[in-house]
Amino acid sequence: MYPHSKSPLVALVTGANRGIGLEVCRQLAAAGLQVVLSARDRDKATAAARQLAKDGIDVSIQVLDVTSEDSIRAAARDLESKVSRVDVLVNNAAVLIAEGADVLDTPLDDFRRTFDANVFGVIATCQAFVPRMIERGYGRVVNVSSAAGQLSTMNGYAPAYSISKAALNAFTRQLAAATKNTGVLVNSANPGWVRTDMGGANAPRSVSQGADTLVWLATLPDDGPTGGFFSDRRPIDW
Numbered sequence: 001m002y003p004h005s006k007s008p009l010v011a012l013v014t015g016a017n018r019g020i021g022l023e024v025c026r027q028l029a030a031a032g033l034q035v036v037l038s039a040r041d042r043d044k045a046t047a048a049a050r051q052l053a054k055d056g057i058d059v060s061i062q063v064l065d066v067t068s069e070d071s072i073r074a075a076a077r078d079l080e081s082k083v084s085r086v087d088v089l090v091n092n093a094a095v096l097i098a099e100g101a102d103v104l105d106t107p108l109d110d111f112r113r114t115f116d117a118n119v120f121g122v123i124a125t126c127q128a129f130v131p132r133m134i135e136r137g138y139g140r141v142v143n144v145s146s147a148a149g150q151l152s153t154m155n156g157y158a159p160a161y162s163i164s165k166a167a168l169n170a171f172t173r174q175l176a177a178a179t180k181n182t183g184v185l186v187n188s189a190n191p192g193w194v195r196t197d198m199g200g201a202n203a204p205r206s207v208s209q210g211a212d213t214l215v216w217l218a219t220l221p222d223d224g225p226t227g228g229f230f231s232d233r234r235p236i237d238w
């Protein structure tokens with residue numbers, strides 16, 4: 001529960017119309033949070049919310065394109081009036097472009113489009129929502145990263161995507177430092193290789209397994225970790 005109120009915590013999940021983000025919405029709502037399912041396309045958000053409603057799970061929807069500062073600003077304004085606050089932010093939206101190219105062949109534009117969504121999109125979304133968390137003295141931020149972004153094991157796989165996730169992890173460290181002792185906890189999560197449009201049909205994990213560590217980090221107690229990188233609820237190397 002929100003520390004200063006009896007109302008449920010409000011969670012905003014980006015890129016939640018399908019895949020892991022949709023499942024995070026399901027699990028957070030099942031845990032009693034008030035969930036805002038966001039997507040860059042209103043129709044997709046509506047369809048996803050209907051899908052959850054069929055299972056008795058109630059979420060609200062919000063249009064949010066993380067690559068558009070206008071869209072982020074509009075979402076922050078909308079949510080301020082509709083739900084009054086965001087306590088939990090799961091930065092899940094991401095793209096995987098030029099997966100098979102090597103770093104010398106990947107067009108610069110593919111790096112730019114990847115960084116726009118996977119890095120700058122997260123920074124801009126945090127800049128819109130985290131200051132109010134700090135003011136209220138409570139917040140949980142989960143940056144959905146990837147084992148592909150681990151510097152300790154990085155190889156030649158998907159250069160634009162992998163480098164973007166390493167940069168995202170660096171942002172996690174920066175934001176954790178900026179929010180130290182404010183009640184806001186910030187962590188990176190690796191969902192593992194998950195069966196989604198991005199992960200493909202051969203991935204070993206279900207969306208439910210992939211969402212587990214993200215939901216755990218989104219609902220950490222006040223003495224939980226900050227500035228870490230987690231997989232299967234355990235810290236992993238950067």
Ligand code: NAP
Nearest residue numbers: 015019020065066092093094144146193194196197198199
């Ligand atoms: P997915 O099925 O491809 O879903 C990606 C989601 O991000 C979609 O809802 C997509 O919306 C949304 N998105 C993309 N660009 C956006 C933007 N500019 N604004 C708002 N939403 C945007 O991917 P997933 O497998 O669920 O991945 C979710 C997260 O887990 C990502 O951060 C990914 O990097 C990470 N991850 C996944 C795996 C895996 O094996 N699946 C492994 C490691 C990490 P549209 O439908 O509009 O395109």
